[in-house]
Amino acid sequence: MFQSLTQRLSGAFDRFRGEKELTESNIEEGLRDVRRALLDADVHFQVAKDFVDSVRERALGQAKIADKGVSASDQFVAAVHHELVELMGPEDARLQMAKSGPTVILMAGLQGAGKTTTCAKLARLLVTKHAKRPLLVAADVKRPAAVEQLRVLGRKLNVPVFHQEGLGPADVCERGVAHARAQGNDVVILDTAGRLHVDDELMDEVAEIARRTSPDDQILVVDSMTGQDAVRSAQEFHSRLSLTGVILTKFDGDARGGAALSLKKVTGCPILFLGTGEKIEDLDAFSAERVAGRILGMGDVVGLVEAAQDKIDETEAQAQYERLVMGSFTLEDMLAQLRMIQNLGPLKKVMGMLPGVGQQLDNLDIDDKHIKRIEALCTSMTARERLQPDLIDMGRRRRIARGAGQDVGAVNQLLKQWKQMKQLMKVMKKMGMGAGMGSKAKRAALEGFSPSGELAADLGGGGMLDKLGGAARGLGGAAKGLGSMMGLGGGGGLPEGFDPSMLAGGGVPGARGKSATRKATSARDKDKQKAKNKQKRKNRRK
Amino acid sequence: MGLFDRLKQRLTRTRTAISDGLSGLFRGGREIDNELLDELEEMLFTSDLGSEAIELVDQLKRQHKRGELKGEDDVRASLRAALLERLDTEPAEIVLAHSPTVVLVVGVNGSGKTTSIAKLAQRFTSQGKRVIVGAADTFRAAAADQLEIWAGRVGCDIVRKNEGADPAAVAYETVDRALREGHDLVIIDTAGRLHTQSNLMKELEKVRRVVAKRLEGAPHEVLLVIDGTNGQNAINQAKQFTQSAEVTGLVVAKLDGTARGGAIFGIRRELGLPVRYIGTGETVEALEAFEPQTFVDAILAVRQVSANS
Numbered sequence: 001m002f003q004s005l006t007q008r009l010s011g012a013f014d015r016f017r018g019e020k021e022l023t024e025s026n027i028e029e030g031l032r033d034v035r036r037a038l039l040d041a042d043v044h045f046q047v048a049k050d051f052v053d054s055v056r057e058r059a060l061g062q063a064k065i066a067d068k069g070v071s072a073s074d075q076f077v078a079a080v081h082h083e084l085v086e087l088m089g090p091e092d093a094r095l096q097m098a099k100s101g102p103t104v105i106l107m108a109g110l111q112g113a114g115k116t117t118t119c120a121k122l123a124r125l126l127v128t129k130h131a132k133r134p135l136l137v138a139a140d141v142k143r144p145a146a147v148e149q150l151r152v153l154g155r156k157l158n159v160p161v162f163h164q165e166g167l168g169p170a171d172v173c174e175r176g177v178a179h180a181r182a183q184g185n186d187v188v189i190l191d192t193a194g195r196l197h198v199d200d201e202l203m204d205e206v207a208e209i210a211r212r213t214s215p216d217d218q219i220l221v222v223d224s225m226t227g228q229d230a231v232r233s234a235q236e237f238h239s240r241l242s243l244t245g246v247i248l249t250k251f252d253g254d255a256r257g258g259a260a261l262s263l264k265k266v267t268g269c270p271i272l273f274l275g276t277g278e279k280i281e282d283l284d285a286f287s288a289e290r291v292a293g294r295i296l297g298m299g300d301v302v303g304l305v306e307a308a309q310d311k312i313d314e315t316e317a318q319a320q321y322e323r324l325v326m327g328s329f330t331l332e333d334m335l336a337q338l339r340m341i342q343n344l345g346p347l348k349k350v351m352g353m354l355p356g357v358g359q360q361l362d363n364l365d366i367d368d369k370h371i372k373r374i375e376a377l378c379t380s381m382t383a384r385e386r387l388q389p390d391l392i393d394m395g396r397r398r399r400i401a402r403g404a405g406q407d408v409g410a411v412n413q414l415l416k417q418w419k420q421m422k423q424l425m426k427v428m429k430k431m432g433m434g435a436g437m438g439s440k441a442k443r444a445a446l447e448g449f450s451p452s453g454e455l456a457a458d459l460g461g462g463g464m465l466d467k468l469g470g471a472a473r474g475l476g477g478a479a480k481g482l483g484s485m486m487g488l489g490g491g492g493g494l495p496e497g498f499d500p501s502m503l504a505g506g507g508v509p510g511a512r513g514k515s516a517t518r519k520a521t522s523a524r525d526k527d528k529q530k531a532k533n534k535q536k537r538k539n540r541r542k
Numbered sequence: 543m544g545l546f547d548r549l550k551q552r553l554t555r556t557r558t559a560i561s562d563g564l565s566g567l568f569r570g571g572r573e574i575d576n577e578l579l580d581e582l583e584e585m586l587f588t589s590d591l592g593s594e595a596i597e598l599v600d601q602l603k604r605q606h607k608r609g610e611l612k613g614e615d616d617v618r619a620s621l622r623a624a625l626l627e628r629l630d631t632e633p634a635e636i637v638l639a640h641s642p643t644v645v646l647v648v649g650v651n652g653s654g655k656t657t658s659i660a661k662l663a664q665r666f667t668s669q670g671k672r673v674i675v676g677a678a679d680t681f682r683a684a685a686a687d688q689l690e691i692w693a694g695r696v697g698c699d700i701v702r703k704n705e706g707a708d709p710a711a712v713a714y715e716t717v718d719r720a721l722r723e724g725h726d727l728v729i730i731d732t733a734g735r736l737h738t739q740s741n742l743m744k745e746l747e748k749v750r751r752v753v754a755k756r757l758e759g760a761p762h763e764v765l766l767v768i769d770g771t772n773g774q775n776a777i778n779q780a781k782q783f784t785q786s787a788e789v790t791g792l793v794v795a796k797l798d799g800t801a802r803g804g805a806i807f808g809i810r811r812e813l814g815l816p817v818r819y820i821g822t823g824e825t826v827e828a829l830e831a832f833e834p835q836t837f838v839d840a841i842l843a844v845r846q847v848s849a850n851s
């Protein structure tokens with residue numbers, strides 16, 4: 001019942017495949033799906049309505065200048081993407097710095113949004129990237145251990161934390177600013193208590209803090225999983241403070257980011273940063289392109305539309321495509337494989353029967369996040385790159401990484417994984433699984449991914465992935481065949497150096513999802529150890 | 543005082559008084575037509591009902607076509623019935639059927655777990671039960687301190703260890719102590735984790751296993767704390783946590799604002815999970831056993847807000 005925005009939109013876009021032009025009649029159906037998709041993504045209903053209206057206008061305006069090389073769905077994608085970027089932009093991930101005296105940053109928001117954690121993240125950013133000397137002020141005198149929480153974070157960062165027992169929040173903040181002035185801190189970050197926008201008393205309190213400290217930045221911290229209420233609370237905070245920016249937290253989950261759309265519309269303030277994890281370094285600059293891309297599940301759409309326009313001879317391209325796909329193991333195939341492993345229990349079991357894999361399979365943990373990262377990388381590639389990964393040189397790697405919002409290391413890792421999987425596929429083919437992947441699955445994948453349908457496939461849903469669903473079923477059958485074959489004692493052996501855990505989340509740098517090791521006492525230990533080492537290194541440098 | 547009264551009282555304290563959303567739609571003697579029903583759909587969306595809203599209104603539209611809806615009262619009755627039908631009617635409260643009864647509390651970051659635990663501890667302590675809480679959030683800064691302060695205020699026992707300790711070990715020790723000292727209720731706090739972090743979800747599985755090792759059949763309840771301001775993502779949360787931690791019921795926190803927590807309808811439909819309690823504030827008293835009627839009435843009372851102010 002519940003579909004992600006990506007799936008939903010690609011369903012909507014699929015309707016336009018094969019049609020040459022967007023017309024008032026064929027666009028409506030797609031727009032209805034877009035609206036539902038946005039609502040499912042928690043975009044405020046009014047924002048969703050307005051959004052759909054402006055997409056309609058833009059797409060129909062474009063229809064008149066329709067080019068031969070660009071399909072209706074491509075146009076529609078471009079229009080939706082463009083509108084998303086427009087609504088969430090422009091990007092201006094900058095804090096306002098005071099001309100003289102310390103810069104004061106006020107952090108406000110609902111309970112549990114992530115204010116305290118984000119204060120620490122900002123402090124770290126200011127220290128490491130801007131050579132500032134921030135002071136953290138603990139002005140939450142209400143929540144148990146809120147002050148201690150900030151102190152612990154301050155200690156980790158080596159950033160001072162100001163607090164004075166027995167004072168009200170506004171007094172603490174005022175004295176904090178004075179303290180910063182005296183101590184030569186050039187930035188003051190005020191961590192305030194969480195409060196409900198309907199609580200007049202507490203809203204008065206935060207307004208009072210702002211009045212007495214004249215913050216240069218008044219930032220609303222919002223949980224990206226927030227639903228329709230995001231609009232109401234943001235409106236209320238905005239009316240009591242002069243918000244200058246928004247930070248969206250917990251973006252590392254699977255929230256579709258609907259709140260981002262709504263907040264920008266309601267407050268008119270830029271979205272400054274995205275919180276992408278619990279660790280102090282998990283703060284990314286906001287990028288409208290990236291978030292729009294993530295919402296739609298694709299990389300650089302504008303580039304893809306341009307590429308589509310460049311196409312000269314469709315039949316030649318088709319033939320070339322078939323040659324490539326049938327003859328080799330492409331990144332498309334790899335993505336398909338990972339999805340199958342993820343979706344199909346049986347394949348994992350079958351792989352477990354392969355000699356040498358069984359014991360290591362417990363570590364084989366392919367999570368959504370990992371696949372999404374790979375997907376993001378793949379969709380940031382051109383079609384040719386996906387089909388002939390050998391083409392991807394350093395320059396291309398950089399571009400792909402940028403488009404996906406990841407680092408080059410992630411691209412390197414992906415290509416390494418691809419090579420290993422390619423080897424594995426060869427082995428499996430020898431053992432009889434080729435039947436599954438070699439023909440059926442590939443043909444299915446091919447149907448969903450032709451040069452003319454490229455964009456639909458890029459959306460990661462409808463076209464290609466539905467087909468892959470079919471392919472996966474095909475493979476399931478093949479897997480069963482293999483199972484009985486293995487039962488007869490058939491064997492293969494893995495390519496040398498093949499490490500199944502490479503397929504798992506742990507293989508990608510930056511991915512927090514480590515494969516769970518059997519005797520790990522705490523899944524977070526490793527991350528913590530890393531952070532500790534980093535801190536040690538930093539301290540040594542001082 | 544029930545939730546609705548409390549909400550009403552709370553909301554009337556603000557500058558904009560709450561008006562009954564459904565009555566608001568019919569103001570000025572409006573007739574039922576598609577336009578009105580579309581506005582009703584928007585009102586339901588505002589409560590985070592998601593695609594349930596579309597279904598509910600589709601049903602109303604069908605009834606309207608058949609001439610079954612005469613006016614506001616019919617719409618209200620039909621909608622109310624449809625919403626109630628989607629909720630559990632069984633008593634919501636936790637029953638202390640074991641000695642001790644072990645409750646594991648899980649959820650995404652900042653949803654309200656630790657505070658809800660304090661409230662539960664308060665609730666059962668004031669009924670004369672002996673309660674012990676376990677600070678198995680050994681990850682977040684000052685998480686154990688937070689729970690310890692609450693335990694002090696409530697007057698219940700606590701087991702805590704240092705930051706970075708093994709959460710499963712804390713859970714084990716808490717149950718162990720409860721068995722030795724004869725507590726009635728054990729509540730274990732866990733670190734917030736996003737449901738997409740499979741390694742951390744595995745950690746929960748381990749906590750479960752270890753607890754069961756000390757006391758067969760435990761944990762008897764696994765409560766998922768949902769932030770009532772969350773939208774459709776709450777459904778994903780419920781799915782993943784149910785898969786890893788075998789959730790038995792929900793606590794919906796932060797319903798004292800303007801959010802209505804409509805995502806629980808989707809959760810109920812997909813997973814059949816009952817709501818046990820709702821959180822209506824930051825004090826230890828602000829916890830109420832879930833009552834479907836008041837919950838539904840609060841949804842029908844939602845005031846519409848436009849995003850273009």
Ligand SMILES: Nc1nc2c(ncn2[C@@H]2O[C@H](COP(=O)(O)OP(=O)(O)OP(=O)(O)O)[C@@H](O)[C@H]2O)c(=O)[nH]1
Pocket residue numbers: 109110111112113114115116117118140143146192193194195249250251252253274275276277278282651652682734736
């Ligand atoms: N996964 C993830 N967790 C986050 C992020 N930001 C904050 N958190 C977690 O969210 C929870 C709440 O964060 P806090 O910083 O305590 O939130 P707060 O807004 O200060 O809360 P109150 O002061 O109680 O209103 C903690 O468990 C944080 O670790 C993020 O970007 N990603």
Ligand SMILES: Nc1nc2c(ncn2[C@@H]2O[C@H](COP(=O)(O)OP(=O)(O)OP(=O)(O)O)[C@@H](O)[C@H]2O)c(=O)[nH]1
Pocket residue numbers: 111112143194196649650651652653654655656657658679682685732733734735767795796797798799820821822823824828
């Ligand atoms: N208004 C309101 N605030 C609440 C409610 N329940 C919890 N809170 C607040 O929400 C914030 C987060 O609550 P916690 O109990 O720390 O949340 P948590 O899930 O334990 O957070 P982590 O352990 O960091 O994941 C705190 O500021 C609480 O006071 C509620 O029912 N209403």
Ligand SMILES: [Mg+2]
Pocket residue numbers: 115116117140146191192193194
């Ligand atoms: Mg805080």
Ligand SMILES: [Mg+2]
Pocket residue numbers: 655656657679685731732733734
């Ligand atoms: Mg907690």
